[in-house]
Amino acid sequence: MTRSVEAACARFAGAVRRLLDPRDALHRRLLSESPHFLPNTLAEGLRYTLEGYTETDRLVRFVRSETAGAVLPERAVVVLGGVLPPSHVQAVGYGYWLGARVAVKAPRADPLFPALLAEALGDVELIDGAALPSRVAMADAVVAVGSDEGVRAVQALTPVGTPFLGLGARAAVAIVGAAPSDETIAGVAKDLRCFDQRGCLSPIEVLVLGSSAAVAEALASAMTRAGPRGALGADEDGVARFRELAAMRGDVLWGPPDRSWGVVARTGGVVEPGPGGRHIVVRAVTDALAALEPLRGRLSAVALDPEVAVSPSALARLGAARVVRPGELQQAPPEWFHDGRRPLVHLVRWLTG
Numbered sequence: 001m002t003r004s005v006e007a008a009c010a011r012f013a014g015a016v017r018r019l020l021d022p023r024d025a026l027h028r029r030l031l032s033e034s035p036h037f038l039p040n041t042l043a044e045g046l047r048y049t050l051e052g053y054t055e056t057d058r059l060v061r062f063v064r065s066e067t068a069g070a071v072l073p074e075r076a077v078v079v080l081g082g083v084l085p086p087s088h089v090q091a092v093g094y095g096y097w098l099g100a101r102v103a104v105k106a107p108r109a110d111p112l113f114p115a116l117l118a119e120a121l122g123d124v125e126l127i128d129g130a131a132l133p134s135r136v137a138m139a140d141a142v143v144a145v146g147s148d149e150g151v152r153a154v155q156a157l158t159p160v161g162t163p164f165l166g167l168g169a170r171a172a173v174a175i176v177g178a179a180p181s182d183e184t185i186a187g188v189a190k191d192l193r194c195f196d197q198r199g200c201l202s203p204i205e206v207l208v209l210g211s212s213a214a215v216a217e218a219l220a221s222a223m224t225r226a227g228p229r230g231a232l233g234a235d236e237d238g239v240a241r242f243r244e245l246a247a248m249r250g251d252v253l254w255g256p257p258d259r260s261w262g263v264v265a266r267t268g269g270v271v272e273p274g275p276g277g278r279h280i281v282v283r284a285v286t287d288a289l290a291a292l293e294p295l296r297g298r299l300s301a302v303a304l305d306p307e308v309a310v311s312p313s314a315l316a317r318l319g320a321a322r323v324v325r326p327g328e329l330q331q332a333p334p335e336w337f338h339d340g341r342r343p344l345v346h347l348v349r350w351l352t353g
Contacts, residue, residue, distance in 0.1 A: 005072075008099045009059035015120035016053045016089060020046055026116050033112055036083045037196065037230045045195045045330075049086040052333045053093065062335045063097050063344060070348035073140030073163065076100040079132065079154045081146015083110040084199040086332070087167075091145045092117060092124065093334065094165060094343045103127045103135050107146065133157050141347040143167075165346040167339055170200035170300030170319070172329055173271060175288050177307045178210020180218070180326075184305050187327025189222035191303055192261070194330045196229045197278045200300045201322075201330040204274035205281045207291055209308060212284035213252070216265035219282060220254030223261045229278055238275035255279070270294050292318050300339065303329045316340070 003011075018024045022043070031039040052058065076095030080088050092114075095102045103125040106114035118124040127135055136142055136154070141163040144154035148168035158164050174188045191203050208215045232239065239259050246253045246264045255262030261278035270291045274280060285291040288310050292299060299319035303326040304310060312323040321340040322332060332338075 003099050005063050005097065005099050006056075006060055009063065009097050010056045011121060011123075012093055012096050013054050013056040013059060015117065015122075016050055018120045019085075019116065020050060020054065026120055030113065030116050034230075035112075036110065036198075038228060040227070041193075041196060041230060042085075046085060048190075048194055049330050049332070050089060052331075053089055059093075059097055059334055066342060066344040067098070067348050070345075070350055072098045072348055073100040075139050076102050076141045076143065076347070077105070077127075077132070077135050077139040078102060079105045079142070079144040079146070079150075080114055081107045081109075081144075081150050082199075083107070083113075084195055085113050086330070087145055087199060088113055088117065090332070090334075090338065090343075091143050091167065092121075094143050094347060095141060096121070096124070098141075098344065098347060100141065101125075103139075105129065105132055136162075140349075141165075143343075143347070163347045163349065165341075165343050170298050170339060171204050171271075171273075171295055172201050172301040172303070173292065173295070173299070174203045174206045174303040174305075174326055174329075175308055175310055176206060176208055176215060176305040176326070178208065178215075180215060180305050180307070184307075184326050185215075185218045185222050187325060188219055188303065189226070190327045191329040192219075192223065192278055192280055193226050196232070197274075197276045197280070198232075199330060201332060202276070203280065203303060203329060205271050205283055207271070207288045208282060208284050209286070209288060210284065212265040212267060212282045216252070216254065216263050216282035219280075220263040223255075223263065223278070226261050226278065228258070229260050232277050235276055239277040239279055242275040242279050289314055289318070295319065301329055301332075303327070 018026050078091050136157045142158045143165045144151045145167040151166040151168045251264045253264050265282050267284040296318050301322035302315050302320045321337045
């Protein structure tokens, strides 16, 4: 049976509070069993990204403001990808806050966090891939998050008329001036450390409107306090190749031999995909918007130095749904325009007389 929005939001906020509470068995199990993040990294990332999801009244206001007059779904299916806890919380929340009965397919890479979230909620059903086609066919709303290919595969299963929200792979960057403040550098380092740079809101490059060497050195100094990171699995090869390419190009690379982080300074060119694992290019550019062109349509967010004059509207046209100060990139609130869209509006139906 479906429940009221108020009851659903209260239950969801309580579940997230359990996952954030060091005294709770679910929190302790998550930190001890996660194969992707070290305990300190995971605990810090959860606090940093999910506090806003513990506020019942805030969630209710958001749902009511977005869906006034709409027909809410009774059954929702959520297909998760990746290993990032806030991404999973958001995707499940979009269906759950509406009062729907939610079935979740966890990603093969990370069955643990969705299982603990489902246990905390108490009434979310976990399903496998074999059950997915039939469940999607009968759903009132479908959410898919992960790679672009994975999202398209779920969309292909979804009837054309069913409300569908697909959230694919995106990237974030930071843009700073030639002499950023200590606070700005500390903020970039915080965004880089969070969840070991494994999410769509993790910066893959720092664009500097000036010389890159001094900024890279300052960021490297801030990263010396980062501590170790979790293993990346097959993605460790990407980190190794990133470092090898930097050496071949004659780039200066700051970072310890254990590859727990790395900073490279470059001049000119455009933004390139990064390896993750807290490895980043600090790139000197004269035109930040031109350097971002390869990310058009895939840019998720920008950490913008308050001393830099780059138009947020121009960044939005490239795809950015959030333009915030460095240090706030991964602190996306429940109400954010996810990938530039209003997610709840995509999951309800509208009637006209």
